[in-house]
Amino acid sequence: MKHFKKFGHLRCYHTIEVDSVSFDRIEADPRFTADDSEYKPLYFWLGERLGFYPIFMAIGNPDVTEINQEAIRTTGYANQFGRTIGEEWTPEHGDRKIRRQKGEFPNYAMLVFPLSAIDERVVFNDYSQWEDCHGAIWNDMHIPHSTRTGLFHKSWSRSKWLRHAHCGSTTVQLCVPAMDMRQACEVWVRNRPTKKRLEAMGFRNVVVKRLSLSQCD
Numbered sequence: 001m002k003h004f005k006k007f008g009h010l011r012c013y014h015t016i017e018v019d020s021v022s023f024d025r026i027e028a029d030p031r032f033t034a035d036d037s038e039y040k041p042l043y044f045w046l047g048e049r050l051g052f053y054p055i056f057m058a059i060g061n062p063d064v065t066e067i068n069q070e071a072i073r074t075t076g077y078a079n080q081f082g083r084t085i086g087e088e089w090t091p092e093h094g095d096r097k098i099r100r101q102k103g104e105f106p107n108y109a110m111l112v113f114p115l116s117a118i119d120e121r122v123v124f125n126d127y128s129q130w131e132d133c134h135g136a137i138w139n140d141m142h143i144p145h146s147t148r149t150g151l152f153h154k155s156w157s158r159s160k161w162l163r164h165a166h167c168g169s170t171t172v173q174l175c176v177p178a179m180d181m182r183q184a185c186e187v188w189v190r191n192r193p194t195k196k197r198l199e200a201m202g203f204r205n206v207v208v209k210r211l212s213l214s215q216c217d
Helices: 040-050 065-075 127-138 145-152 158-167 192-201
Strands: 011-017 025-027 055-060 084-090 094-099 108-114 123-126 172-176 178-180 186-189 206-208
Touching: 011 065, 040 127, 055 065, 055 158, 055 178, 065 158, 123 127, 123 145, 127 145, 127 172, 158 172, 186 192, 192 206
Parallel strands: 186 206
Antiparallel strands: 011 055, 011 108, 025 178, 055 172, 084 094, 108 186, 123 172
16 A cells, blocks of 8 residues: 555554465455355455455554554454353353363464555445444345445545544554565464464564453453
8 A cells, every 4th residue: 555654653453363374465265254154244245345355454553552452452363362252051050151171262363564565455444333234234134324334434535544543533444355464564473383383484573462361352
């Protein structure tokens, strides 16, 4: 994406399963989304409006901790650290939490990119409005015009989107058709074996970043 000098400090984030990481450029492809994934209908719905099947990125301001944490939260990187993954009710025990056991934790990496590394075909959108669309898409319901309009804010320039990302007034999401993982300026991983694995692929500045339980909520 064309480099905006004023916003050069902003960073873009994408979380991915470590087994799917490659030191290469990748194109978004619906074949790589499991047919039974609850998210596939959402991706197709959005893809019809974007003109391409999307890869999602968050954008944050590393200079402001709260804004950056919110951006990172939306990527799902923290989900690999929480033990509790849901609740269930049984006649014998009533309500109880479902917890991951040893060996059941996923292994994600989060790629960090400068703005200059982002595909020029990027489309900005409002993450909170995107979340509001989920239930309607899943249930084949009408999405209010105000939500669809607020999702893309088509009258906003790229500079305006970046201003909102800078100050945190809107949680900004990026959709791109392709991503060059080789352009990552930093990579977060959950443990040292994963760090060594990605460094062997060719990645540099790979750091172990384990989030506290309070950051996994």
